[in-house]
Amino acid sequence: MPFTKMHGIGNDYIYIDCMERVPENLPQLAIEMSDRHTGVGGDGIILICPSECADFKMRIFNADGSEARMCGNGSRCVGRYVYESRLTDKTTVTLETLSGIKTLRLHPDRQGNITSVTVDMGIPVTAPVEVPVRFNAPRMVSENVPTSQGPVKITAVSMGNPHGVILVDSADNAPVEILGPELEHHVIWPDRANIEFVEVVNTTELRMRVWERGSGETMACGTGACASLVACVLNRLTERHAIIHLLGGDLEIEWNPDDSHVYMTGPAETVFNGTYRRLL
Numbered sequence: 001m002p003f004t005k006m007h008g009i010g011n012d013y014i015y016i017d018c019m020e021r022v023p024e025n026l027p028q029l030a031i032e033m034s035d036r037h038t039g040v041g042g043d044g045i046i047l048i049c050p051s052e053c054a055d056f057k058m059r060i061f062n063a064d065g066s067e068a069r070m071c072g073n074g075s076r077c078v079g080r081y082v083y084e085s086r087l088t089d090k091t092t093v094t095l096e097t098l099s100g101i102k103t104l105r106l107h108p109d110r111q112g113n114i115t116s117v118t119v120d121m122g123i124p125v126t127a128p129v130e131v132p133v134r135f136n137a138p139r140m141v142s143e144n145v146p147t148s149q150g151p152v153k154i155t156a157v158s159m160g161n162p163h164g165v166i167l168v169d170s171a172d173n174a175p176v177e178i179l180g181p182e183l184e185h186h187v188i189w190p191d192r193a194n195i196e197f198v199e200v201v202n203t204t205e206l207r208m209r210v211w212e213r214g215s216g217e218t219m220a221c222g223t224g225a226c227a228s229l230v231a232c233v234l235n236r237l238t239e240r241h242a243i244i245h246l247l248g249g250d251l252e253i254e255w256n257p258d259d260s261h262v263y264m265t266g267p268a269e270t271v272f273n274g275t276y277r278r279l280l
Ligand SMILES: N[C@@H](CCC[C@H](N)C(=O)O)C(=O)O
Pocket: 011, 060, 062, 067, 068, 069, 070, 071, 072, 073, 074, 161, 162, 194, 212, 213, 214, 215, 218, 220, 221, 222, 223, 224
């Protein structure tokens, strides 16, 4: 089975062209291929499929085999893949996902390589929640958040998939590996969640680390970056247009006041092509 390894600022997935045929047992395939010791290695797999209502359809499976509804970094890579594989010659591409149809604007350079992609991520859905978990963490930014024993203030944002955004003094020192898995599985979420730890640098810059549902800490999360900006705007901490610094690089996010859509711009990189032979 041919595949292409791609990443969006270090959020790496294995892309499988399913325009002709879809492999069997996708959750198990995602677990096998994503394994960084015994597989190809990645944060999950992404299938590029035909669509009846858009130019293409994207399906994403996390490294633990769970299927997600949307992937920001993945959608940019799908844009680059379909253009550079000549599956389309359009630079505005519609992409069906489990959370609706997204529009991708591809930005080719003079050689025709797609250096960056802007994705219309749609309208976010938000809710503030308080979660009573215990943690030993640096002091949180918000005055509402007590110290080590008390509730954590979370802004819950759906970008088509669920996110819990927590404000921290320092992204570097955030307890991502301790609080991340605890909050991912907290009972407040009907189907787990992605957890973002966000440091406000200034009104147009954030630093963010993420614990992703089904994949653990990753280098970046596109939907998470969008959710973080939305949470910061709602908490009156930033403007509606900001640069989000993640472990793997930067994303530009805008929450447009006219249409209320969130727009994400960033790179998409191809790493290598390969062939995978399933042994089981
Ligand atoms: N890394 C992705 C999000 C992938 C899905 C997520 N782990 C989920 O389960 O919702 C992104 O760039 O948005």
